[in-house]
Amino acid sequence: MESLAERLFPGVTETPEQIIARYPKRNLPEGAAVTRFAPSPTGFMHLGNLYGAIVDERLAHRSGGVFMLRIEDTDLKRSVNKGVEKIISTLGRFGLCFDEGVTRDGERGNYGPYRQRQREKIYKVFAKALFEAGRAYPCFATEEELKEMRERQKAVKDNPGYYGKYAIWRDADEERILKALDEGRPYVIRFRSQGDPSRKIIHNDLIRGRMEIPENNNDFVLLKSDGIPTYHFAHVVDDTLMGTTHVVRDESWLPTLPWHLEMFAAMKELFGWKPPKYIHTAQLLKLDNGKKRKLSKRKDPELALDYYGAEGYPEQSLVEYLMTVLNSNYEEWRAANPDADQRDFPFSIKKMSAAGALFDMDKLIDVSKNLIARMGADEVYSSLYAWANAYDPEFFALLDADPDYARAILGIGRGGKKPRKDLAVWKDAKPYMAFFYDELFAPEYVYPENMPGEDILAVLKVYAGIYDTSDDSAAWFDKIKTLSARLGYAPETKLYKAAPEAYKGHVGDVSMVLRVAVTGRQNSPDLYEVMRLLGKDKILKRLEKAADQLER
């Protein structure tokens, strides 16, 4: 004769002890943290994912522990083809690599399977054990019934949930259950709570410290009607079997923490299980109409990590920025160790804030500018090259056609004690470099207002005759000074300032004419360097073009 447990959990042949034996205690040094990144394979990777993953990775790798990837695919609606591939490659770009768990072509490690769908039988074994211990029961309530119930609760201002008198299947006798089973009605397995919200439990969170939270009294779902566990149950089972020591997740999990703790308490009685350490992280917020709110997938493109790739933020910029949010002393450390590897920073949970942080794009841009300013021209070129290859074919073609030229352009003002910081993202490079390429050269001839047209024309014409590629920067500038003086402009700015009435303007004005003619705009990096790179032919053509424009 088949028992009720066997009918409720068909196909369960193993015992909990057999399974537990397959997941031995890990052999790791004292204090080593085992963490896991456990996303649903939605294919959507966002800032919060990265934020949490950095914490997981740092904790594991700084302690000589293990960083694993577990895929929480218990909800089919959230699964997407290639989702896993996307997760691994995205995190990989940010320098986060897993030691264990799901991989591109399978999985690695002795604590798998690491995809929850493939662990179905394991969960059932433990659910069955809970049932047999009186800590779980089947519930045949339909969705409509539950919905109705919630409405009733709302109407009488009771707390929503499946508890107390609302737990209609909690005390069903075997006869009733068998009848429902015979009728083939779908059912879920619920946890039988013994909690009382008027009592408090003490929880020590690694970020928030000591917390007092009411006990749970909800008979929440362990196994859904398709036999797949909810997140809550899977969390308890997996993180125990896999030996997770630290669970990092965002604070929106705090409200269900009492559920998890009560499950652990039940599992402790049965199998001696203990909960991991919890790290409930603050959320990244955004200011919207003067109000803070959680970043939203629909409304905020900057939530998606793909956004930063397309804009051309170096991956490391985002990591650096997130580190400054994660550990308040990171900036100080970075200032003292400008060239150190970010991984050498003594990351600490103690330095993490419990309060939510507004995502600060200005700060990210600043961080990114500094990061790019520290790179050499070759590194800038190769990163820019890769970015353009993916996002800007026209620009890519130019970069590809003459790598040395591009590298030389990017090398202007780079490498010294006070490097230029023109670039925050790779997208900035095209407008910054555009005038170096005839294909992109789109001049706007705006000359100093104090200069009459004939003087401008004279500068353009005369200079065309005296520019010499072999001049060094001093000789080059001397020529401009001499030209200035000849036309009635002060050869030194100081002279002009001392006696403005004696001159029509100063050498800066004359330089500006040349700059505008050659670069097509009023701002540029060092004009001497610019001209050297452009070469005499281009310079002469551009001077001529500018003169033509003026004469017309």
Place this chain on the structure above:
RNA sequence: GGCCCGAUGGUCAAGCGGCUAAGACACCGCCCUUUCACGGCGGUAACGGGGGUUCGAUUCCCCCUCGGGUCACCA
């Protein structure tokens, strides 16, 4: 609405009973400078309110307020 979390300048934040309340970003001014970028110097700007505890509270406790989160067979 119940429950939970949080609260120092516009933003991120240091502070952990006694300070002229750091620093960074942003903003403004000056200097440097042939433009820009960089750099230097300086400036505006904060402990949400009320009660306690204490010789003394930004710091500890309570209440209020405000902000956020969460109340699924989603994670």
